[in-house]
Amino acid sequence: MRRFRTYNQVEETGQELPAQVAAQQERLKDRLASVRSIWLVGSGKGGVGKSAVTANLAAALAARSFSVGGLDGDVNGPSLARMLGAERGPLRSDGVGVAPAAGVAGTRVMSMDLLLGSADAPLRWREPDAAAGFIWQSTLEAGAVREFLSDVAWGTLDILLIDLPPGTDKLSRALQLIPEPAGVLLVTTPSEAARAAVARSARLVREAGVRRAGLIVNMAGHACSSCGHVDALFAAAADHRLVQESGMEAWARIPFHAGFATATDAGRPPVLDDPNGPAAAALLALADRVASTLDTEPL
Numbered sequence: 001m002r003r004f005r006t007y008n009q010v011e012e013t014g015q016e017l018p019a020q021v022a023a024q025q026e027r028l029k030d031r032l033a034s035v036r037s038i039w040l041v042g043s044g045k046g047g048v049g050k051s052a053v054t055a056n057l058a059a060a061l062a063a064r065s066f067s068v069g070g071l072d073g074d075v076n077g078p079s080l081a082r083m084l085g086a087e088r089g090p091l092r093s094d095g096v097g098v099a100p101a102a103g104v105a106g107t108r109v110m111s112m113d114l115l116l117g118s119a120d121a122p123l124r125w126r127e128p129d130a131a132a133g134f135i136w137q138s139t140l141e142a143g144a145v146r147e148f149l150s151d152v153a154w155g156t157l158d159i160l161l162i163d164l165p166p167g168t169d170k171l172s173r174a175l176q177l178i179p180e181p182a183g184v185l186l187v188t189t190p191s192e193a194a195r196a197a198v199a200r201s202a203r204l205v206r207e208a209g210v211r212r213a214g215l216i217v218n219m220a221g222h223a224c225s226s227c228g229h230v231d232a233l234f235a236a237a238a239d240h241r242l243v244q245e246s247g248m249e250a251w252a253r254i255p256f257h258a259g260f261a262t263a264t265d266a267g268r269p270p271v272l273d274d275p276n277g278p279a280a281a282a283l284l285a286l287a288d289r290v291a292s293t294l295d296t297e298p299l
């Protein structure tokens with residue numbers, strides 16, 4: 001018998017349906033009662049650095065002794081587990097739920113990547129571990145995020161960072177699931193090409209009445225690996241227009257730095273090992289800002 005039922009297993013059995021949905025919502029509520037704050041990291045466009053920002057922010061906060069969870073909401077292109085140095089291996093499950101994997105600096109991580117057999121395995125919905133009595137089938141990414149939220153034993157967390165797939169629609173779905181996040185970080189490159197997508201996402205965040213919303217301007221210039229000099233990557237006018245049209249405050253401006261990508265992608269977020277590097281320093285300042293909002297009163 002399965003101990004966990006997933007949302008897509010709801011069966012149309014007349015009277016039972018509302019009770020099943022209510023039970024599932026209750027489980028989500030119970031699980032999140034021990035999570036002090038949830039922050040969504042989204043973007044209008046892909047490849048702009050959401051996962052790298054999430055991983056470095058998670059590591060920086062964990063290094064300051066906050067309890068931090070990282071949920072990879074990108075089921076088709078998962079990268080958060082790797083960036084947080086979490087090993088793929090059998091996931092343990094008990095009556096409470098599936099234990100998240102251990103990432104750097106004590107972060108707790110859940111990602112579809114941890115459920116797939118090998119790094120290049122395409123996503124196929126199947127049960128990863130029959131003994132875990134846990135199925136992850138879903139046709140919707142939002143379904144997987146919901147299950148990662150409700151069926152993972154996150155424990156008590158000061159902050160749970162959710163790394164979303166690219167697209168305003170994904171942010172919209174996440175806000176349906178978590179209508180009152182502690183904050184949203186919208187990552188973008190300061191390019192003309194990103195302007196419309198950023199404006200759309202920013203409007204969504206504004207209309208949702210999100211409490212704290214910060215624009216993360218990533219790849220704002222290129223920092224030379226030898227001398228540290230920062231050259232422009234995008235036209236200054238495009239940068240200015242994009243920030244202005246979004247109506248959002250820029251919480252961080254992170255330069256492109258070659259060593260930053262290599263270390264982050266290898267699972268050693270440079271905020272831990274190279275805090276004075278130009279990109280890492282910007283992320284540590286962002287971590288300060290996010291940390292200042294965290295409520296650490298006993299639950």
Ligand SMILES: Nc1ncnc2c1ncn2[C@@H]1O[C@H](COP(=O)(O)OP(=O)(O)OP(=O)(O)O)[C@@H](O)[C@H]1O
Pocket residue numbers: 043045046047048049050051052053074077079164165166218219254255256257258260261262264265279
């Ligand atoms: N400021 C930066 N300097 C150097 N490399 C960076 C920077 N930001 C991100 N990168 C690198 O760029 C690549 C893409 O970043 P990342 O995977 O975080 O983007 P993403 O927005 O999560 O992409 P997707 O939309 O596919 O989820 C990664 O290799 C990452 O390490």
Ligand SMILES: [Mg+2]
Pocket residue numbers: 050051052074077079163164
């Ligand atoms: Mg990503």
